Amino acid sequence: MLLMLTACVPPVRQFVEPFDGSTAVSGREPLRVHAEDWSWPEGAPLPTEVVTVVDLTDGGFVEGDLSFDVDAAEVHFGPATPWVPGHRYGWAVSPPLGSTRGPILTVPPGLLGEASFVADGPPTLLDATLDGDGLCLLFSEEPPDALGTLTLGDLSLSDPLTSARVLALPDDLGSASVARCLAPDDTGGAVQLGDTVRITADDGSVSAAVVGAEPLDERWKARHRWPTVAP
Amino acid sequence: MTPILLLPFGADRAADPAAGGDPVAVEAPPAAPVHLPVEGYVLEPIGGASGVLVGGASVVGGDGATSAFSARGRYRRDELAFAVSVPFATWRTASTAPGEGREVGLGNLAASVFLSPTDTSAVGVVAHVPLGGRAWTWVNEVEELWPAAGLDVVYRGDREVSGVRLLARLAGGVHFTGGYDPVPGAFMKLSAAGGVDVPLPEGFGLTAEGSVAWWDTSPVDASALARWEPIDGLRLRGGLLVPLASWVGAQPAPVPAGLREATLRFDVASQW
Numbered sequence: 012m013l014l015m016l017t018a019c020v021p022p023v024r025q026f027v028e029p030f031d032g033s034t035a036v037s038g039r040e041p042l043r044v045h046a047e048d049w050s051w052p053e054g055a056p057l058p059t060e061v062v063t064v065v066d067l068t069d070g071g072f073v074e075g076d077l078s079f080d081v082d083a084a085e086v087h088f089g090p091a092t093p094w095v096p097g098h099r100y101g102w103a104v105s106p107p108l109g110s111t112r113g114p115i116l117t118v119p120p121g122l123l124g125e126a127s128f129v130a131d132g133p134p135t136l137l138d139a140t141l142d143g144d145g146l147c148l149l150f151s152e153e154p155p156d157a158l159g160t161l162t163l164g165d166l167s168l169s170d171p172l173t174s175a176r177v178l179a180l181p182d183d184l185g186s187a188s189v190a191r192c193l194a195p196d197d198t199g200g201a202v203q204l205g206d207t208v209r210i211t212a213d214d215g216s217v218s219a220a221v222v223g224a225e226p227l228d229e230r231w232k233a234r235h236r237w238p239t240v241a242p
Numbered sequence: 243m244t245p246i247l248l249l250p251f252g253a254d255r256a257a258d259p260a261a262g263g264d265p266v267a268v269e270a271p272p273a274a275p276v277h278l279p280v281e282g283y284v285l286e287p288i289g290g291a292s293g294v295l296v297g298g299a300s301v302v303g304g305d306g307a308t309s310a311f312s313a314r315g316r317y318r319r320d321e322l323a324f325a326v327s328v329p330f331a332t333w334r335t336a337s338t339a340p341g342e343g344r345e346v347g348l349g350n351l352a353a354s355v356f357l358s359p360t361d362t363s364a365v366g367v368v369a370h371v372p373l374g375g376r377a378w379t380w381v382n383e384v385e386e387l388w389p390a391a392g393l394d395v396v397y398r399g400d401r402e403v404s405g406v407r408l409l410a411r412l413a414g415g416v417h418f419t420g421g422y423d424p425v426p427g428a429f430m431k432l433s434a435a436g437g438v439d440v441p442l443p444e445g446f447g448l449t450a451e452g453s454v455a456w457w458d459t460s461p462v463d464a465s466a467l468a469r470w471e472p473i474d475g476l477r478l479r480g481g482l483l484v485p486l487a488s489w490v491g492a493q494p495a496p497v498p499a500g501l502r503e504a505t506l507r508f509d510v511a512s513q514w
Contacts, residue, residue: 050420050421050422050423051422052376052378052420052422053376054376055335055376055378056335056336056337056339056342056343056345057336057337058336058337059336059337059338059339060338076339077337077339107336108336111495111497111502111503112301112306112307112308112333112334112379112380112495113333113335113336113378113379114336114378114422114423114424115422115423115424115495115496116423117423
């Protein structure tokens, strides 16, 4: 009975935003780290090492302001200057070194780690999964219908997303429209695990992903460090 | 009957005013020095008179950099003694960002009333009230600075044995805070303290004290204070407190064991 009840407990709600690989970050949009039941005294300085950001294009740390949003239970990193379009940034969530005489921010282990994003970058293909006999694709941002050309083995589709359906994702993280699923009729039912899907954009840039078995919403949650099982 | 007057310096007969002699001044015996009542770090004073105290505590060592300063006013009337103290603190924060490494803020107001039916025992209550400050830190007692409201019931008892004063304190209470780690949102605090006070010549004295408490950020403390009363009604004290439980890592904050801190304490008190 206890195991059944445990299985019914929903996963703890925690995530990072933007997700790993996002290209939709712009301006001075803050980086967010959310953990359920997080609390922090209003106005108290946060341990600086909890979120660190580096500019992978130019090198060097990104200066910014680390704050705690009491209402949202989130740690926010706001850059001191706008994100530079086209630059790739890496950011890490790390455990605090430990305040010996002050409030303690306990970062859940599932939120620790590194991620990257491109500011104002072009949409790119991040993941691909089998959906029955169809194909689901996860992009770095909401993709336009006129995306370019999809190639999968001998299959070549121009503007493949025109007839694709939007895969529903939790819509409260601002990235709910980044997944598309192609019907078997569009792919000819020829998709197999391990196949490589390539998207060639109109500007010639190419992004690729290997078809996997994990459901796409699980891949999306993993990029957000959103646990899919109860801890 | 003519009163007999004591004559100093070898005089051998009283002067008789009827015989035309001058009255001789009598030197009164020296008054006994007025000592401030014995008190320790957590051991409140019993008896004594009204007065004020200003003092400070500074945590030194790798886990230190928090200092607290307080002012206390005490009013004694008959068997009752009322006291109010207000602390403020400066402490090092966890942030290394420019301008965020150190903060200053008010602690909690502490108000107490004690009833001393004798000079050797007292019972009372101590209330802590947050003053709107954001001193999210502590020296050794969490309710002093960390914003919290609470009430403790206290028993104090002293006993003199062979010129040495033995001090004891028992207390229990409940406190409410904002619930930010590592301090619980609500907790009970039970504590016991004992001390020895040794008066020394020339107004000097030593007070050694040990205390255990839970829930507390420094569960086991030991301290020694040296005092000097240069004149009646004025006392200077200084000493050291060592957080024994913290040294072995037995404290709520996640710090490694080791001799990482000690607290320097000092105060000046006056009564009238």
